[in-house]
Amino acid sequence: MPRDTVKLEEVARRARVSGSTVSRVLNNLSVVKNSTRMRVLKAVEELGYQPNLHARSLAGGSSRTIGVIVSNMENPFFFDIYKTVESGARASGYEVVIANTNYSSEQLVKSIRLMIGRRVSGLAIIVSEMDAALTESLSKGPIPVVFYDVGKPSQRITNIRVNYERGVRTLVEYLCSLGHRSFGFVSHHAALDPINIRLQTVLEVTKALAPGMTVYSASREDDLEGGRLAVRDLLALKFDPTAIICVNDIMAVGALRELREEGYDVPGDISVCGFDNITLSEFCYPPLTTVHIPRDRIGQIVCDCLLPGRSAASFEGSEIILDPQLVVRESTGLVSSHSSRRVPRKRS
Amino acid sequence: MPRDTVKLEEVARRARVSGSTVSRVLNNLSVVKNSTRMRVLKAVEELGYQPNLHARSLAGGSSRTIGVIVSNMENPFFFDIYKTVESGARASGYEVVIANTNYSSEQLVKSIRLMIGRRVSGLAIIVSEMDAALTESLSKGPIPVVFYDVGKPSQRITNIRVNYERGVRTLVEYLCSLGHRSFGFVSHHAALDPINIRLQTVLEVTKALAPGMTVYSASREDDLEGGRLAVRDLLALKFDPTAIICVNDIMAVGALRELREEGYDVPGDISVCGFDNITLSEFCYPPLTTVHIPRDRIGQIVCDCLLPGRSAASFEGSEIILDPQLVVRESTGLVSSHSSRRVPRKRS
């Protein structure tokens, strides 16, 4: 729309130089005589000139931008990664543009198209959903890609994974040592592979650790309310879990609320734990036992792979596995000896 | 960088039509014969063609994008607004690109420059910091702008404000009716006008309501940890507040933690309240008394002003005042009769 903008040529005229020179000044091509440079800068200032970035990207062949696609920006897990990527990119003079998919692979496809349309110099895909054909076509494309949690490494594609199996094992062993034998698993988008795998892992680990353990699961949206509703679902099953494992902290905080309102004491009656170790996990009540996922590392690796002048080579086409770590706080405890729980209050 | 991309011309060759026709198909200019359209679409598919958005914006004279600049995406207050704007924009076939300033006016200037460089069709500036000269230059620019909380309305500029004075008054009256006379005010970036005004408002309202009330304030970062530290500052003052008013919910949740860890009961020993009514305010413990700010309305107004085919005209250059609303939950209560508080636990 804004066709009525000050353009490079006008600056050139006012500074009595050619467009080429203005361009050089704007891009710090140090070959410009200082006096002319000053003249140009002055003209830029006086005219309030703002270079058209589209024209620049088009002519220059680079957008100096990297794209980040996440499943749910509302969940601090994703936001923390984004923040790290952004500050890394800024430091290299790059912009980062972000997109949200809300766990929809249809939206994922659209977002990837958008990013390619913008000719981003690199793309980070931090999502749980996946379109099979997509990885394929992406790996043939010219732009470097980093996946988190989905897709397999290949030419120009780096893969970051978390060793969930290990995190889950540590967590369940810890819970077992506290006497827990009956678990609820709170999750979201259970149909998506990377998430389903976590439930499977819980199932396998518990089975291996002590046969006869029971695990029920419920799945809702990936947010506070989702955690709350999932617990409501779980409680309706009346299988009396002694511990509820949540697929992430944000849902765990939602779980905490439902249990509190139903009159359960955490961890007295029921233990609760999450994954991620977001800041909120320390601020909720009670503070959450959780499994730390190194989001800053993820962000750094994304930067290393996608930004120029970094040690990209060492990651190129490889798979990087991150180790999670158990963080014990106050939302988990020994199974109470009395088998009958406090009578739940009526829901308000 | 990616100069090795499939371009419109190649599609044209393969479909045996001119570039113009390909462009028409891509833009749904319904005048194309169906058979040719099919041929083009097929070629697009086979070649995996992705239009270069920069070229498109440049040639078309419009980026079909609106920009949103916020102070702190980490605070759900801003994110909620963004979400509303995004879905509105999507519905109109627009993209939205967002930027964070972290309350730095230097960063604000950079972000605005970036948005102008991208030739956004509209710009929403939801921040607390402000560069005086900026409003000026923006109002002369060709792009429609919506401000929240800062700047004054003028040609092409719409202003959204919240009637904080009224919100504060309602809140303080409520607190006074509970017997509170000694307040702490938790805030962030107190030097910024829109935020300082809130403290001033609290001061004025309390003074008017009952002379002799005491109000101390502390200012930290705008996040959970900031709320916690601000309360720590306040407690160090030893003026024994009976209520702590937080400038927003996120800081209030941080406040809750500090009080809990110091052994205070909320609301038994101290009442706490916030502003915004973010989802978290219902999920924390105890649930927060707060003042609801209609974020969805803000988002809608932004859309109305910035997106085409909406009732922009009715807002153009005007100031819109939104009314906040008190939401009473469980973090506030009567001042306890016994003047001596529970002995604080040692900090862990």
Place this chain on the structure above:
DNA sequence: TTGAAAGCGCTACCAG
């Protein structure tokens, strides 16, 4: 150190 000219990939206008 500077200018002229040739694009970058696409849209839009004008013929046909």
Place this chain on the structure above:
DNA sequence: CTGGTAGCGCTTTCAA
């Protein structure tokens, strides 16, 4: 309904 032809605003050789 379709093709040819100008640009959009900037960067980038290539000469001077």
